[in-house]
Amino acid sequence: MEAVLPQPQRGSPQRLPQRRPVVPSAMLGMLVFIVTEIMFFAGFISAFTISKANAVMGMWPPPGQPRLPAEATLLNTAVLLVSGVLLFVAYRRFRVNAPSKSLYLVAFVLGAAFVGLQGREWVMLLGAGMTMTSSTLGSFFYLIVGTHALHVAVCIVAMGFGFVRLQKGTLSREFFLATLSFWVFVVGAWPIIYLRVYF
Amino acid sequence: MSSTAEAHGHGGGQHAHGHDHAQGDHGHHDQGWFMKYFWSTDHKIICFQYLFTGMFMAVIGGFAVYVFRMQLAFPGMPVPGWGRVTASDYNALITTHGSVMIFWVAMPVLIAALGNYLIPLMIGCDDMVFPRLNRLSYQIFLVSVVILILSFLVQGGAFGGAWTAYPPLSAKSAFNLTPMGSTLWITAVALEFVAFLLGGINFVTTLMNSRAPGMKMFDVPMVVWMIIIASILFMASVGPLVAGAVMLIFDQQIGTAFFDPAKGGDPILWQHLFWFFGHPEVYVVLLPAMGITAEVITVHGRKKLFAYRTVLYTAIATGIISFFVWAHHQFIAGIDPRMANIFTVTTLIISIPVAEMVFVYIATLYGASIRLTTPMLWALGFIGEFLMGGVTGIFLGASGADIYFHDTYFVLAHFHYTFFPIAFIATFAAITHWFPKMFGRMMNEAWGKVHFWVTTISFNMIFIPLFLLGARGDHRRIYDPTHFPELMRAGMQDLRVLATVSLLILISVQVVFVANFIYSIFWGPKADKNPWRANSLEWHAPSPPPHGNFPEGLPNVYRGPYEYAHPDRGEDDHWPQHEPPPEGAKA
Numbered sequence: 092m093e094a095v096l097p098q099p100q101r102g103s104p105q106r107l108p109q110r111r112p113v114v115p116s117a118m119l120g121m122l123v124f125i126v127t128e129i130m131f132f133a134g135f136i137s138a139f140t141i142s143k144a145n146a147v148m149g150m151w152p153p154p155g156q157p158r159l160p161a162e163a164t165l166l167n168t169a170v171l172l173v174s175g176v177l178l179f180v181a182y183r184r185f186r187v188n189a190p191s192k193s194l195y196l197v198a199f200v201l202g203a204a205f206v207g208l209q210g211r212e213w214v215m216l217l218g219a220g221m222t223m224t225s226s227t228l229g230s231f232f233y234l235i236v237g238t239h240a241l242h243v244a245v246c247i248v249a250m251g252f253g254f255v256r257l258q259k260g261t262l263s264r265e266f267f268l269a270t271l272s273f274w275v276f277v278v279g280a281w282p283i284i285y286l287r288v289y290f
Numbered sequence: 291m292s293s294t295a296e297a298h299g300h301g302g303g304q305h306a307h308g309h310d311h312a313q314g315d316h317g318h319h320d321q322g323w324f325m326k327y328f329w330s331t332d333h334k335i336i337c338f339q340y341l342f343t344g345m346f347m348a349v350i351g352g353f354a355v356y357v358f359r360m361q362l363a364f365p366g367m368p369v370p371g372w373g374r375v376t377a378s379d380y381n382a383l384i385t386t387h388g389s390v391m392i393f394w395v396a397m398p399v400l401i402a403a404l405g406n407y408l409i410p411l412m413i414g415c416d417d418m419v420f421p422r423l424n425r426l427s428y429q430i431f432l433v434s435v436v437i438l439i440l441s442f443l444v445q446g447g448a449f450g451g452a453w454t455a456y457p458p459l460s461a462k463s464a465f466n467l468t469p470m471g472s473t474l475w476i477t478a479v480a481l482e483f484v485a486f487l488l489g490g491i492n493f494v495t496t497l498m499n500s501r502a503p504g505m506k507m508f509d510v511p512m513v514v515w516m517i518i519i520a521s522i523l524f525m526a527s528v529g530p531l532v533a534g535a536v537m538l539i540f541d542q543q544i545g546t547a548f549f550d551p552a553k554g555g556d557p558i559l560w561q562h563l564f565w566f567f568g569h570p571e572v573y574v575v576l577l578p579a580m581g582i583t584a585e586v587i588t589v590h591g592r593k594k595l596f597a598y599r600t601v602l603y604t605a606i607a608t609g610i611i612s613f614f615v616w617a618h619h620q621f622i623a624g625i626d627p628r629m630a631n632i633f634t635v636t637t638l639i640i641s642i643p644v645a646e647m648v649f650v651y652i653a654t655l656y657g658a659s660i661r662l663t664t665p666m667l668w669a670l671g672f673i674g675e676f677l678m679g680g681v682t683g684i685f686l687g688a689s690g691a692d693i694y695f696h697d698t699y700f701v702l703a704h705f706h707y708t709f710f711p712i713a714f715i716a717t718f719a720a721i722t723h724w725f726p727k728m729f730g731r732m733m734n735e736a737w738g739k740v741h742f743w744v745t746t747i748s749f750n751m752i753f754i755p756l757f758l759l760g761a762r763g764d765h766r767r768i769y770d771p772t773h774f775p776e777l778m779r780a781g782m783q784d785l786r787v788l789a790t791v792s793l794l795i796l797i798s799v800q801v802v803f804v805a806n807f808i809y810s811i812f813w814g815p816k817a818d819k820n821p822w823r824a825n826s827l828e829w830h831a832p833s834p835p836p837h838g839n840f841p842e843g844l845p846n847v848y849r850g851p852y853e854y855a856h857p858d859r860g861e862d863d864h865w866p867q868h869e870p871p872p873e874g875a876k877a
Contacts, residue, residue, distance in 0.1 A: 107503035107846045116419045116499045120491045123525060127487055130529030134566075138533065138548070138559055145556055153554065223546055227554040230546040234537065 117265035118272060125276045128242075132280055135238065136287050139231045146227075153226040157219040160212060161289040167208040168285055171243075174201035175278030178250070182271050185257075186264070195257055199250045202274070206243055209236065232288060239284055242277045246270065331421035332837055334728075337407035339428045343435060344399035350439075351390035352797050354383040363783075363790035365770045378467060380769040381450025382442075388453030389475070392571070393482050394435060396713035400578040401524070402431070402486065404720055405493050405517040407728065411828035412511045414502030414845045414868070416838045419495045423488050431485035434478040441474035449475035452767070454564055457549035457557045461541040473542050480535045483528050490521035502827065502868075505847035508598060509867065511826045512851075515602055516581025520574045523609045527570035534563030561623055565616035572708070573612045577605055579676075579716030580647055583669045586719050587651060588852050589824040590666035591658030592863050595852040597650050604643035604650075611640040621689045622696050630689040637687035644680060648673060659855070659863075663822075664738030668719035671746050672711045679707030682757070697767060700760025703753040710749055718742070718803070725807075726821045730833040731814035737806045744799040751792035755785040823864045826851040830868045846870070 114122070143151060152158055177198035184191045213233070221229045249270050256262035327335060353371075360367075361375040368374045375383075406424065410417055418424045441448045446468040451460040455476065463469035497510070497518050537548040538560065547553030549560050580601075588595050595601065617625055617633040651673055660666065682704040685691045695701055718741075725733050760766075764777055771777040771786070820829040827847070831839050845868035853865040 110501070110503065112499040114498070116495045119498055120420060120423075120495045123491045123494050123522075124487070127525045127529050130526055131533055132529070134530030134533030134563055137530075138537065138563065141559055141562075142548070142554065142556055146554065223540070223544055227547060230540070230548060234540065234546075238536075 115265050115268065117269045121269040121272045125272060128276060129280075132235075132238075132284070135231075135235045136284065139235060139288065142227050142231065152228050156221050156226050156228055157216060159232065159289045160215070161285075164212065164285060164289055167205055167212070168281060170201050170208065171205040171278050171281050174198045174205065175275060177201065178271055178274050182267055185262070185267055190257060190262075192254075192257060195250075195254055199247065199254060202243060202247050202250065206240055206247070209240055235284055235288055239277070239281060242280075246274050246277050250274070329425070331417070331425045333406045333410050333418050333421070333424060334835065336424050336428050337403045338728075340398040340403035340406065340431070343432065344395050344403060347390050347394040347398075347435065351387050351395055352800070354387040354390070355793065356797060358383045358387070359790040359793050361769070362771065363787045365772050375769075377769045378447060378450055381452075382448040382468075382471070384767075385450050385452055385475070386438075386442075386448055389479065390438070391709070391713060392453065392575075393479060394438065396575045396709070396717075397482070397486060398431065399717050400575055400713065400720075401517060401520060402427070402489050404513070404578060404582070404724075405489065405521070407724065408511075408828065409493055409496055409514055409517065410500070411727075411831060411835060411839060412514050412826050412851075413497060413500060413505060414827040414830075414840070414847060415496070415500035416840070416844065418492045419500055420492050424492050427485045427488035427492070430481055430488070434481035434485065437474050437481065438478040441471045441478070444470035444474065446471055454568070455538065455560075456564075457538065457541065457560050460560075461538060461549050463542065469542075473539055476535050476539055476542075480532055483532055486521075487525055487528065490525045493518055493521045502845050502847045505867075508602075509847055509850045511581075512584040512595065512598070512601055513578065513581030516577040516584075516605055519605050519609050520577040523570045523577075523612065524574045527567045527574075527613065530563045531567035534560055537563075558620070558623055558625070561620050562616070565619045566613075568619065569616040570609070570612045573608055575712050576644075576676075576708070577608070579672060579712040580605070582716050582720045582723070583651060583672050584654075585824075585826070586665045586669035586723050587654055587658070588854060589723070589822050590661050590663050590669070591655055592661070592854045593654060593658035594854055595650075596653040596656075598850065598852065601647055601650050604646045607643040608640060608647075611636065611643070615640055615687075618687055618689070618692070621692045627689075634687060634689045638684065641680060641684055641687070648677060648680075663722075664733070664735055664742060665719050665723035667739065667742045668715055668722060671742065672715045672719060675711040675715060675746070675749070676708060679704060679709075679711065682707060695760065697765055698760035699756040699764045699766050702766045703756040703760055706753050706756075710753075714745075718745075721807070723822070724828075725810065726817035727828055727831075727833050727835070729811045729814075730817055731810050732817050732821065733810040733814060734806050737802055741799060741802045741806065744802075745796060748792045748796040748799065752789045752796065755789045755792075759785050759789075820866075825853055825864050825866050827867055830866060 112119075146153070175198075177194050181191055181194040181198060184194065213236075216232075221232070223230055223233050253262055253267060253270050256266070327339075330336065357369050357372045357375060358380055360369040361380060366374070372379075406418070446463075449455075449460070449466070449468050449472040451466050451472060455472075459465050460472055460476075463472070466472055497514060501510070537546070540546040541548055541550065541555075547555040549555045549557045551557060584595055584601065614636045615633060617629060618637045621630050621633075655670075682700070686695055686701060686704055722733055722738055725731075759782060762779070762782060764771070764782065768774065768777065771783070817833050819831065819833050821833075822829070827845055828835075830845055832841065847867045848869065848871055849865065849867055851867055853859075853867075855863045856865050859865050
């Protein structure tokens with residue numbers, strides 16, 4: 092298995108030197124997927140920007156609709172960003188064979204807290220009369236933020252699996268790296284969504 | 291199979307692992323029929339799943355076009371096999387024809403089937419990097435097929451808003467009268483995209499991380515590059531359309547107003563989201579067809595591909611420019627005329643790299659020892675017919691001409707001159723070329739040539755009349771032209787009948803192909819492992835390749851794939867990629 096010669100002998104059917112992948116396959120596959128996801132969110136956000144620009148001057152937010160709680164959401168944003176940083180630090184520790192379960196767990200809990208805080212915000216907005224069909228703002232708000240929340244939820248489930256594996260000691264570097272890449276994407280997309288949609 | 295974690299762990303890369311695997315026990319021989327042909331993770335079986343599903347869908351798409359062309363040639367007469375065609379039948383049939391032929395025939399056959407078959411074999415590895423993801427890809431695709439077919443059976447029938455699904459027609463059931471059919475259609479399209487997304491992730495990762503030792507970037511066969519570039523294009527452009535599809539489903543089912551101007555939405559927005567995907571999609575299917583042509587003309591012309599790197603760079607350039615041309619579909623949709631000017635310019639620019647590829651192929655053919663085998667005929671036919679489609683596209687890219695031609699049969703004939711060569715002529719080139727490898731037997735050459743000539747002539751006899759009709763102003767979305775006196779001027783109905791009769795010939799001659807295909811699978815003459823004396827790695831594997839592809843061990847690569855008629859080789863006019871250099875030569 093290790094019998095890989097550095098140089099092939101001339102004319103012999105020896106194996107040529109192996110190429111070590113520059114990017115591990117799981118990571119590369121995830122990166123390609125993230126490119127698609129970026130374009131997916133770009134589609135939503137540009138559609139929202141165009142619809143907002145089409146609105147008659149002074150009619151935004153549309154009449155009868157509450158203003159979005161941009162200040163309160165700042166806290167949610169901070170929670171998510173901290174979670175992203177913590178998972179990154181947890182990966183750094185994992186890579187040098189000093190895995191930290193508590194860092195991983197805190198990142199996981201903060202991510203879940205973000206979904207909870209956003210859910211609380213949705214309940215308040217629904218109470219204030221903003222629904223999926225009440226206006227273009229409502230439609231786009233629930234669509235974009237909901238899609239993002241779905242991505243967060245999926246990634247939290249993946250992080251949950253990762254945590255179980257971390258405890259058992261079977262967490263592979265590829266799995267961690269792929270989860271981290273997706274989490275960085277989800278966390279990094281949020282400030283852009285926040286700035287475009289809430290203001 | 292190629293488990294990344296494991297391969298990465300012992301530093302040998304995946305090939306060390308794959309090598310042992312190929313020499314050792316395979317352990318997958320006792321599986322039942324279901325596990326082997328339906329639940330398989332083998333890239334070749336998944337290719338056949340996509341290929342045969344695509345062929346089955348082509349029958350559905352072909353039946354739809356038969357019914358509505360009969361209606362246009364003989365308006366109001368009952369069509370054999372369908373009955374009287376109502377207006378909503380007509381709409382459902384053209385929608386089905388368009389979406390099936392693009393999403394369920396061209397994409398699965400050109401990208402998924404050929405990509406799955408060729409990429410691992412041509413780069414010399416035992417399977418895709420993510421085999422289970424590959425299996426999931428086909429299963430999601432199959433679900434989308436079932437949903438699409440079911441949409442014919444629900445109340446109101448199948449969706450009839452054309453394959454472009456413009457709102458408000460597609461968004462409100464009060465307009466399209468298909469409350470269920472339209473949602474099922476868009477769900478099927480979205481699932482199909484997910485399937486190809488999974489496939490594309492696999493293709494890119496496999497090419498990057500699983501190439502045979504010694505295979506450098508410029509030693510990769512052109513068809514593999516083309517399928518990879520097409521997959522990247524697809525994955526980069528499909529996001530906005532999936533976003534639009536979600537918005538359209540919400541408009542249809544929940545009552546949101548993303549595309550309803552009365553409530554603050556914007557119907558043009560859909561057109562932007564759709565064509566931002568829709569135009570790169572043209573190149574998503576074109577590039578694999580170009581790649582197939584490159585393989586076939588070099589193998590059957592016994593000559594090195596002229597300007598390998600130019601072809602690769604022009605393909606990349608085409609891919610990039612294709613993201614900046616989409617609004618040429620919307621010149622009369624009310625976009626700003628200044629924007630129309632910009633998109634006219636970009637549209638004319640994109641013809642340059644495509645023309646360059648055609649020139650390179652002609653330069654490859656110059657001085658080649660051309661053997662007019664069936665695959666070669668199809669490849670030459672592809673270059674010629676696609677040229678017609680490309681040249682007529684220049685008229686339509688200019689916004690001034692497009693305002694007159696928009697939505698006439700001229701547009702329709704134009705994109706069929708691009709699309710038929712891509713989806714059928716190039717596919718036939720690929721199937722006839724790789725058939726010996728896929729099934730271990732040869733196809734019948736004489737019947738193959740009959741099929742080629744009748745198909746090509748009848749194809750031209752369909753669409754040349756439609757060009758003439760379009761130039762005379764015949765509108766493409768009219769169900770019964772007899773209601774419009776200006777569409778019934780002298781000779782116009784004759785042209786419609788000519789096109790329909792030619793279509794009947796085109797469809798019936800496909801029976802020759804199907805018969806030849808099925809007969810050859812079981813009773814054709816046995817093929818050895820390299821019947822065309824080709825260079826690329828798939829011809830080094832046995833025909834058909836077993837599970838694991840290369841039973842003698844995965845190959846090394848010493849040179850590019852197009853070393854035909856090399857001066858150092860004397861009488862032998864091919865020089866396989868895996869053959870080690872002779873003793874004493876420079877490696």
